[in-house]
Amino acid sequence: MGIMDQFLQQLINGISLGSIYALIALGYTMVYGIIKLINFAHGDIYMVGAYIGFFCITVMNWPVLPALLVSMLLTGILGMLIERFAYRPLRSAPRISVLITAIGVSFFLEYTMMYFVTPQPRTFPSILDDAAYHIGPFVINNQQIMIFAITIILMAILTYIVQYTKVGKAMRAVSFDNETAQLMGINSNRIISVTFGIGSALAAAAGVLVGIYYNSIDPLMGIMPGLKAFVAAVLGGIGILPGAAAGGIILGIIEALVSGFISSTFRDAAAFAILILVLLFKPTGLLGKNTNEKV
Amino acid sequence: MAIMLKMDDVNVFYGAIHAIKGINLEVDQGEIVTLIGANGAGKSTTLRTISGLLKPKTGTITFEDKIISGQPAHKIVEFGISQVPEGRRIFANMTVMENLELGAYVRTDKNGIKEDLKRVFKHFPRLAERKKQEAGTLSGGEQQMLAMGRALMSSPRLLLLDEPSMGLAPLLIKEIFEIIKDINKAGTTILLVEQNANMALSIANRAYVLETGKITLSGSAKELSNSEDVRKAYLGG
Ligand SMILES: Nc1ncnc2c1ncn2[C@@H]1O[C@H](COP(=O)(O)OP(=O)(O)O)[C@@H](O)[C@H]1O
Numbered sequence: 001m002g003i004m005d006q007f008l009q010q011l012i013n014g015i016s017l018g019s020i021y022a023l024i025a026l027g028y029t030m031v032y033g034i035i036k037l038i039n040f041a042h043g044d045i046y047m048v049g050a051y052i053g054f055f056c057i058t059v060m061n062w063p064v065l066p067a068l069l070v071s072m073l074l075t076g077i078l079g080m081l082i083e084r085f086a087y088r089p090l091r092s093a094p095r096i097s098v099l100i101t102a103i104g105v106s107f108f109l110e111y112t113m114m115y116f117v118t119p120q121p122r123t124f125p126s127i128l129d130d131a132a133y134h135i136g137p138f139v140i141n142n143q144q145i146m147i148f149a150i151t152i153i154l155m156a157i158l159t160y161i162v163q164y165t166k167v168g169k170a171m172r173a174v175s176f177d178n179e180t181a182q183l184m185g186i187n188s189n190r191i192i193s194v195t196f197g198i199g200s201a202l203a204a205a206a207g208v209l210v211g212i213y214y215n216s217i218d219p220l221m222g223i224m225p226g227l228k229a230f231v232a233a234v235l236g237g238i239g240i241l242p243g244a245a246a247g248g249i250i251l252g253i254i255e256a257l258v259s260g261f262i263s264s265t266f267r268d269a270a271a272f273a274i275l276i277l278v279l280l281f282k283p284t285g286l287l288g289k290n291t292n293e294k295v
Numbered sequence: 296m297a298i299m300l301k302m303d304d305v306n307v308f309y310g311a312i313h314a315i316k317g318i319n320l321e322v323d324q325g326e327i328v329t330l331i332g333a334n335g336a337g338k339s340t341t342l343r344t345i346s347g348l349l350k351p352k353t354g355t356i357t358f359e360d361k362i363i364s365g366q367p368a369h370k371i372v373e374f375g376i377s378q379v380p381e382g383r384r385i386f387a388n389m390t391v392m393e394n395l396e397l398g399a400y401v402r403t404d405k406n407g408i409k410e411d412l413k414r415v416f417k418h419f420p421r422l423a424e425r426k427k428q429e430a431g432t433l434s435g436g437e438q439q440m441l442a443m444g445r446a447l448m449s450s451p452r453l454l455l456l457d458e459p460s461m462g463l464a465p466l467l468i469k470e471i472f473e474i475i476k477d478i479n480k481a482g483t484t485i486l487l488v489e490q491n492a493n494m495a496l497s498i499a500n501r502a503y504v505l506e507t508g509k510i511t512l513s514g515s516a517k518e519l520s521n522s523e524d525v526r527k528a529y530l531g532g
């Protein structure tokens with residue numbers, strides 16, 4: 001395989017992986033945008049989503065699409081419950097209390113899950129045949145096509161909700177200025193809840209897609225992708241939705257290129273090196289701008 | 296005239312700080328009432344308490360014979376009270392139109408919303424020209440107009456205005472105060488908070504003077520304009 005072919009191949013792999021990061025990063029960034037919380041439990045929510053998908057597919061024998069939708073729905077509800085009972089009581093507490101609570105929720109999800117499903121990894125059944133297609137210089141397989149398609153559809157739906165619906169406008173208003181949003185008659189608690197729901201549902205979709213792509217899931221699977229998605233969100237500019245999407249894809253591509261051309265040992269190091277570089281040179285992220293007020 | 300808003304011995308605290316100390320205040324239907332006082336007197340705290348952003352520790356606030364103190368801020372809007380907050384607080388990252396739509400958030404009557412949008416554009420033609428512009432790019436005066444238009448979009452019966460003159464050039468202040476008069480003539484009752492006592496007294500029916508959390512004087516705007524104390528303290532002699 002020539003170097004160019006290999007590059008293109010890693011590009012495809014990178015975009016697949018990056019789509020997963022992007023879906024998780026969107027939830028991170030939405031939650032951060034609306035209550036300024038780094039929700040460290042977000043990676044574990046993604047793990048729960050993967051398991052719900054797994055059970056729908058293996059135990060209930062459902063096809064992918066209903067499994068994906070049910071997983072998104074149930075995980076979305078889980079996210080709302082976590083917000084309601086773990087974070088909302090701390091709304092006016094110091095930021096650090098909420099952050100510590102988030103870490104607690106993360107452990108809670110990981111070890112509750114272990115209790116119920118054992119720490120053993122589960123093997124996702126292969127539900128798509130391994131057919132690969134040659135499109136020009138690219139080779140792309142069924143799983144990757146599905147990841148691209150579902151990611152694009154979900155991002156399009158999210159964009160539509162946030163830009164054009166009433167609840168989306170309310171989300172943007174609460175993110176920008178919670179108090180003034182309330183003066184508009186917006187029940188900000190409800191909007192925060194919806195935001196957790198949507199963010200968690202997107203993470204669930206990522207979890208199911210990862211199960212299908214890598215075939216294996218386990219109760220601690222959320223830790224690394226959770227951190228990576230956090231890096232992706234910071235890379236794109238935390239709180240900015242297109243930033244999270246772009247950050248995820250870019251991070252995925254960089255990781256794939258590092259794995260392919262240097263060594264997969266350095267994959268994770270590359271991701272965190274990016275975090276450090278962003279924080280040093282552009283803490284507001286690629287799409288972040290410094291806001292200045294006007295009088 | 297019918298009493299629209301009544302604050303009855305209201306006390307508000309920020310932690311241990313006693314910011315509002317037993318305020319009694321009334322606004323009658325159709326009036327422009329102004330609350331004047333120096334920086335830090337508690338004017339914004341008073342409006343924020345009426346709007347439900349702060350809860351009074353004791354005392355009650357009644358609006359159109361319903362007790363509203365204790366209700367969350369988003370419910371107060373549904374009662375028919377809308378606020379233009381200090382510093383305008385427009386949603387700078389959204390368009391002018393989106394800001395106005397958010398003002399109508401609690402409403403479902405599409406036709407009524409359309410009517411009110413027309414009304415807002417009539418009061419503030421410049422907003423109509425800038426409908427699609429991001430609100431953060433507006434000038435200070437235009438942002439004040441947008442904040443007022445946004446508040447009107449909920450079709451309030453009582454409009455609370457917190458220092459609309461802040462940071463604006465004298466000519467613009469005049470324009471804004473003319474519009475406040477127009478809004479009142481069109482049927483909206485107004486409670487206006489100002490440090491610019493001159494301007495406020497010139498359009499108000501009645502006035503209250505607030506000093507460190509207490510109302511120290513009240514009366515018709517004319518009386519207060521002529522009062523020796525008020526002239527010395529707030530009107531520059
Ligand atoms: N968030 C707050 N926390 C503590 N004290 C506050 C807060 N906001 C206002 N205050 C205090 O309450 C008093 C009244 O403030 P405010 O209502 O903003 O006055 P005004 O609007 O008349 O300038 C001031 O002494 C101010 O320092």
Ligand SMILES: [Mg+2]
Nearest residue numbers: 338339340381
């Ligand atoms: Mg003030």
